[in-house]
Amino acid sequence: MVGWGNINLFDFRGRLVHGRVCVRLQAPPKGCEDRLYPLGHTGYSSSGSTSSSVDEVDTTIEVEFEERFSDKTVLFPDTGQMEDYARYIIKLDKGQAPSPTPSPSPLTTASLAEMAQRDPLTPVAAGVREGVWRARQGCRGVPDSLPCLVEAVRWASRDQVSQLYLLMKEWPPLSPEASLELLAGPSADPAVRCLAVRHLDRALSDDALLQYMLQLVQSLKHEHYLHSSLLCLLLRRGLCNARLGHIFFWHLKAESELWPRREHILAMMEAYCRGLGAAGVVGLAQQVTAVATMARLAHSVRERAEGTKKTEYLKGKLEQTEYSHSLQHLPSPLHPAITLGRLRVSECRVIDSARCPLLLAWHSSGDGTPHPPAVIFKYGDDLRQDMLCLQILTLMARLWAQGGLELPLIPYRCQATTRDQGLIEVVEGAATVYSIQRVSTLGAIQVDSSQLYKWIREKNRTASKLDQAIDNFSKSCAAYCVATFVLGIGDRHPSNIMVSRDGMIFHIDFGHILGNFKKKFGIPRERVPFVLTSDFLLVIAKGAENPKDSQEFQRFQQLCGKAYLALRHHYRLLAVLFCQLVNTGMPEVQSVADVSYLRKTLAVGVSEEEALQYFQNRFHEAYGGAWTTKLDWFFHCVKHR
Structure with a gap:
């Protein structure tokens, strides 16, 4: 299989x-190699070397449709016509004699409610779909059973599709979860997607919408046409809310x-920039130029x-003016409300790592305002996976707060700017373990475990500050453990x-997720959950x-x-x-099988x-096998001393 592509039969x-x-072809899907390549990988790249992907070559095919209707305009029925047809079908069904073969009873409301909370990774069984369709009025x-109903529809049946349209005309409010599932689900029907967007618009504030921006931008890929209700929603909200619009633009830029x-x-991107006006575009152009300059610097x-x-x-x-001019006196690409001043060149450095990230400070x-947060520019890494993890961590903190649990997290800002570049916010006053x-020396070789407690005690010298720091550490540690x-x-x-300094623990660098752990000689390096x-434990126990x-x-274990x-x-x-980010190119979110790791860790069922x-x-x-972690940390110390 060289690639795949599709087109809309109606413009x-x-x-x-x-x-x-x-038709422009895309790379074959991941995880189906045995069926796609029964005789082994085939294809070629532009350089002539063997390749199993079409990522490196722009492959297209030309399809010619019969000119039978070239002298006429054939139109797809609009929503009103579909609804009229549905009413006609319903009237016909009512006038028909009952079938001699009794049909199974439709699903009850309780069954539908259970279906609405089903595992989204598991498709609705064929036999169950019939029952869902018969219970469509209920x-x-x-x-929130609408995603199940949409999956139950036979999309090749004009009768069923038209009746679904009529049902959706007065559909009660959906939860954000159900709306997002419709945008990520198997149906790409414009009417279904328009309904999901309409309910998202009603249910979510700007702050809540921002929480799902990463997925919503990816959902734009599934729209049939450039103009869509989802794009209109994101443009309207983005132009009315500067922070939301800023993140919307950079998510598009990264993709x-x-x-x-x-x-x-x-x-x-052009539509967003035109809506901003001249003044807004100037600041955005400065940011784009600054990021391009950082990329040239990192490469050099x-x-x-x-x-x-x-x-x-x-x-x-x-x-040199060539670099400093475009990196000073501009809005921060991570915090658009903050204006960066002159570079603090003495504090800028190259971080000791294989990718040579740049740490830049301003x-x-x-006068009198604190320095803006320093920024790490990474060149050669896909930070979209980091963005996903930080988004989920922020969401988890919000879900815990809604449940009455105070579990603070520090989800620092991170923004991919291209597929292999991005910016990371530096948390002021924090240090790595x-x-x-x-x-x-004993602490470095993992013999002395008291250094962390001593460091927190040194940064919080009064009894009240130390108690608060330990409380911060215990709660944030519980949050990150889970x-x-x-x-x-x-x-x-x-x-x-x-x-x-105030005791908050947090994790960085999310290059390995969903159980894709590093291995050494075939043995997983992570041997504890x-x-x-x-x-x-020493900090938690004071x-x-x-x-x-x-x-x-x-108390920590109970928490x-x-x-x-x-x-x-x-x-x-x-x-x-x-699921909305499957097949978007993230290295470890390649298929539904990867996402099913959540089903295992959350003990679903x-x-x-x-x-x-x-x-x-x-x-x-975890704490019984902590010696294996300490052993790994010892070898990490030996490698980096």
């Missing part, structure tokens, strides 16, 4: 296509090289600078875990000698259990958000008591 005006049409009493039809995404540092002299090379470049734009441990377990986040070495080492026997540890059970109630939402016992067993594995 955006509803007219039947005729004549010659050029579906309006369970509004511009990956969009199925590039002329469409360029038109979307990687290609020309020598080992230990990379930071000196960077500072020398930043002193003065404030006015590794940098805290390496102050002591979140990293549920999301299957791997590569949790001490350089990927940070602590702020999540990180809970003696360093953490420095007690036997932290596992302390009351603080018991983790409550946080876990709270997330189980929102499995459907989490699964839908991940068992009782709450069984699920809690499952989590408690994983919890005991």
Whole structure:
């Protein structure tokens, strides 16, 4: 299989296509290699080397339609005509004699309510679909059953499609989860998508809409035509809310090289920029130019600078007007409400990593205001997966708060700017666990576990501040223990875990998720469900000698259990958000099989008591097997000293 493509038989005006049409092919889907390539991979790249993907070559085919109706205009029926036809069909059905073969009873309201909460990763069975369609009138009493009804429709049947349109005309309000599922589901019908967008518009404030922006931008790929109700919603909200519009633009910019039809995404960005007006476009253009300058700098540092002299090379470049002019006095690409001043060249550096990320810092734009957050520019990494994890972490914190659990997180800002570049906010005053441990030789080699507690105590010298810092640490640690377990986040070495001065712990770098853990000689490096080492337990127990026997540890374990059970109630939402990003090019969200990892970690399909016992067993594995984590951390220290 070289590639796949599809076209609309009717154009955006509803007219039947005729004549010659050029179809651009896309790369074959992931996870179906045995069926797609029964004889092995075939194809070629533009360089002549063997390739299993068409990502590197622009492949198109030309299709010619018969000119039978070239002298006439054939139009697709509009919504009004479909509804009139549905009324005609219903009237005919009522006048028909009853069938001698009794049909099965339609599903009850209770059954429909259960169907509405089904696992979105599992398609509705063929036999059940018939029952859902027969119960279509009762579906309006369970509004969130609409995704099941849409899946039950036979889309080749004009009778069923027209009746669905009539039903949807007065459909009760949908939950955001159901609306998002419709936008990600198997149906690409414009009327269904328009209904989902209409209900999202009514249900979500700007802040809530911002929470789902990553998925909504991806959903634009599934629209039949450039003009759509979803695009109109995002443009209208984005032009009325500067922060929402800023993030909408940069999400589009990051996808511009990956969009199925590039002329469409360029038109979307142009529409947003035209709506901003001249003054708004100037600031946006400065940001785009600054990011392009950062990319040139990063490339130059990687290609020309020598080992230990990379930071000196960077500072020398930043002193040159060619680079400094476009990097100063502009709105921050991460915080558009903050204006960046002059570069603090003395604090800019190249981070010691294989990709050579750049850390850039600025003065404030006015007197007396604090310095804006420093920024890390990464070149060569796809940060969209990091954006997804940070989005889900923010959502988890909101879901916990709605359930009465105070579990604070620090979801720092992160924005991909292209498929392999992006910006990350630096959290002021935070340090990695590794940098805290390496102050002591015994701490660095994982023999002394007290360095983290000593560091927090040093930063919080009064008793009240220390108690608050330990409380912050315990709650945020519980949040990240549950979140990293549920999301299957791997590569949790001490350089990927940070602590702020006020005791808040947080994780960074989400390159391995959904159980895709690193391996060494075929053996997974993560041998525990999540990180809970003696360093953490000592802080939670306020420095007690036997932290596992302390009351603080018991309360911490109970808090983790409550946080876990709270997330189980929102499995459907989490699964839908991940499913919308399948096949978008994210390295570890390639198929529904990847997303099914959530089903395992959230113990879907068992009782709450069984699920809690499952989590408690994983919890005991985490602190019981913490020595394996400490061993991994020891080798990390040896490698990076």
